[in-house]
Amino acid sequence: MMSINPFSVLAETISPAAIQFFVLAMIALIIIGTIVQMIHHKNVTYFFNNAKKAKLAAERELGAGEKTSIILKTVAHDIATTAELGAGKRRVAHVMGMYGTILFWVASVVMVFCYTAQGTTTPTVWPIIWHVGAIMTCVGGYWFWLFLRVDVLAEAHPWYRIIKADLFVLALLACATTGLAWSYFQSSGSAGLGYLFLILFITSNIVLFGGVYWSKFAHMFYKPGAAIQKNLAEADGSRDNLPPLADAPKQFGLGIKREQPKHY
Numbered sequence: 001m002m003s004i005n006p007f008s009v010l011a012e013t014i015s016p017a018a019i020q021f022f023v024l025a026m027i028a029l030i031i032i033g034t035i036v037q038m039i040h041h042k043n044v045t046y047f048f049n050n051a052k053k054a055k056l057a058a059e060r061e062l063g064a065g066e067k068t069s070i071i072l073k074t075v076a077h078d079i080a081t082t083a084e085l086g087a088g089k090r091r092v093a094h095v096m097g098m099y100g101t102i103l104f105w106v107a108s109v110v111m112v113f114c115y116t117a118q119g120t121t122t123p124t125v126w127p128i129i130w131h132v133g134a135i136m137t138c139v140g141g142y143w144f145w146l147f148l149r150v151d152v153l154a155e156a157h158p159w160y161r162i163i164k165a166d167l168f169v170l171a172l173l174a175c176a177t178t179g180l181a182w183s184y185f186q187s188s189g190s191a192g193l194g195y196l197f198l199i200l201f202i203t204s205n206i207v208l209f210g211g212v213y214w215s216k217f218a219h220m221f222y223k224p225g226a227a228i229q230k231n232l233a234e235a236d237g238s239r240d241n242l243p244p245l246a247d248a249p250k251q252f253g254l255g256i257k258r259e260q261p262k263h264y
C-alpha cells in the first residue's frame, strides 16, 4: 500500500484529466474562499490599517537588509516551527499535522499531474511521502482534537462535542483518514470498500476546500503575515502601538503558570 500511487490505479477507471480537474477545482475553491473571507471579515483591511498606523509610530526606519533578515528569521523560526504555540505538546502536535499536510498535498499534486498518464511509473518515494504525510496529519490532528483542544483540555467538554470552529480540523482529519482507508482497501483488492472510501475522500476534500470561508483554513496564510508584521514592528520600535516594556524588575508572581488552565 505505502509504495502504490492510488491515483494512478484510479486513472485506470477515471480519466486522468478528470482527476486533474478536481485538484484544480479544489485550488480554485481555496483562492475564492480566502478572498471572500478577506472581503467579508475585513481582516486584511484591519491588518494594513494597523500596519500603516504602526509605521507612523516607528522610532526608526528599517533598511532593506535588516527587513529581509527579520523576514527570513521569522520564516525559519516563528512560521516553520509555529513558535507562537510555545514549547510543549500543542506545538509538537501542530508541527506534525502541518508538515504532514504539506507532504500529503505536495505528493498528491505531483502524483496526480505527473504520474497518472498511461505508461508512466510513479517513483516509490512519492506514494511513501503521501502515506507518511497522511499518517502524520492523523497523529497530530487526532492528538489535538482528542486531548489538546481548549474545549476539551480546559473547558472539560467531551471530545465529541462539535462546533462550527471545528470544521477545519475535522475536515482535514477526514481527508487524511479516508485517503488512507481508500488506499488500503484499493491495494488489498476490496473494490467495494475502496470505492466507498474514495467517495468519502472526495466528499471530505469538497468540505475542506469548499468550507474555507467558514473555517480556520486561511490561518495558514494570515498567521505568517501577522508574525512578520509583529517582528518588524518590534524592530522599528512601533510595537504595534503598544506601550514600551516597563524598565522595572518583573515581579508578577507565577501568574498563569500557577496552575493548569482547568477552570471547571
Ligand code: HEM
Pocket (backbone or CB within 6 Å): 078, 079, 080, 082, 084, 085, 090, 094, 097, 098, 099, 101, 102, 141, 144, 165, 166, 168, 169, 172, 216, 219, 220, 223, 224, 227
Ligand atoms: C499547512 C499548514 C497548516 C496546517 C495544515 C495547520 C493546521 C492547523 C490545525 C488543524 C489547527 C487546529 C485548528 C482548531 O483550532 O480547530 C491549527 C491551529 C493553529 N495553527 Fe495551524 N496549520 C498550518 C499552518 C500554520 C502556520 C504557518 C501557523 C503560524 C505561523 C499556524 C498557527 C496556528 C495556531 C497558533 C493555531 C491555534 C492552535 C491552538 O489553538 O492550540 N498554523 N492549525
